[in-house]
Amino acid sequence: MTDDSGTANPLFSNPLAYQLPYAGEVREGISYADDSRVFDIYLPEQLDGPAPVVVLVTGYPDPGFEKRLGMKQMQIQAYKDWAKLFAASGMAAVIYSNVDPVEDPFTLLNFLRSEAGQLQIDPARIALWSCSANVPNAIHVLHKDPAVRCAALLYGFMLDAADSTVLQETAQTFGFANPHEGMENYPENTPILVIRAGKDEFPGLNESIDIFEKEAVARNSPVSVIRYPEGVHGFDILDDSRRSIEMIKLCVGFLRLRLNVY
Numbered sequence: 001m002t003d004d005s006g007t008a009n010p011l012f013s014n015p016l017a018y019q020l021p022y023a024g025e026v027r028e029g030i031s032y033a034d035d036s037r038v039f040d041i042y043l044p045e046q047l048d049g050p051a052p053v054v055v056l057v058t059g060y061p062d063p064g065f066e067k068r069l070g071m072k073q074m075q076i077q078a079y080k081d082w083a084k085l086f087a088a089s090g091m092a093a094v095i096y097s098n099v100d101p102v103e104d105p106f107t108l109l110n111f112l113r114s115e116a117g118q119l120q121i122d123p124a125r126i127a128l129w130s131c132s133a134n135v136p137n138a139i140h141v142l143h144k145d146p147a148v149r150c151a152a153l154l155y156g157f158m159l160d161a162a163d164s165t166v167l168q169e170t171a172q173t174f175g176f177a178n179p180h181e182g183m184e185n186y187p188e189n190t191p192i193l194v195i196r197a198g199k200d201e202f203p204g205l206n207e208s209i210d211i212f213e214k215e216a217v218a219r220n221s222p223v224s225v226i227r228y229p230e231g232v233h234g235f236d237i238l239d240d241s242r243r244s245i246e247m248i249k250l251c252v253g254f255l256r257l258r259l260n261v262y
Contacts, residue, residue, distance in 0.1 A: 054126075154251065
């Protein structure tokens with residue numbers, strides 16, 4: 001979520017609680033549509049062939065986000081650290097700016113696939129990572145683009161059930177993208193890891209994860225929900241406990257497994 005406290009907010013300024021040494025190549029400011037839509041790609045230090053890639057999906061329009069907080073989402077320290085962690089773990093990682101948070105990820109994915117050779121990535125091994133209020137937009141991408149191999153979604157709102165408007169109302173309050181019509185937009189066949197923070201303070205968030213998991217069981221969908229009872233919203237940034245670090249490692253391990261990084 002966001003507020004108006006700017007970069008003093010630890011969610012935007014704190015480093016990731018777990019990191020690995022990384023000295024790989026970072027290509028910055030690559031335009032995927034125009035000068036207002038650019039991305040940075042972090043490449044693994046050792047490239048024996050085209051690398052799988054993890055795209056960190058955001059759900060706020062950058063112009064509004066920057067106006068409120070003085071920074072684009074791709075400038076958030078923890079996003080940079082996640083990208084470095086993925087790259088240090090054998091996967092390329094992409095962080096990007098947007099104007100239209102709903103449509104721009106598809107433009108970005110098309111660009112990554114069309115320029116895969118130049119970027120040294122494997123267009124058949126693309127995964128998503130997302131957290132918090134960005135997750136509904138990531139779910140939309142998974143629903144519309146079944147070629148995405150897998151996704152890791154941390155402490156985020158999921159989908160509204162038929163009798164719920166919690167996500168819709170929260171999206172209106174905080175200004176994040178919610179391009180959904182409830183469970184009609186369920187990404188049925190994509191392997192997804194969901195990490196549920198048991199002490200999350202946002203009303204309805206964990207309930208939406210529980211409903212999402214129940215729907216996965218009903219559809220026999222490959223969704224794994226990991227419950228972190230002591231986890232707070234943003235635990236990967238705010239809590240460097242052993243258990244939080246385990247959750248971060250679990251996320252990396254899941255993506256490596258699904259992207260065939262051995």
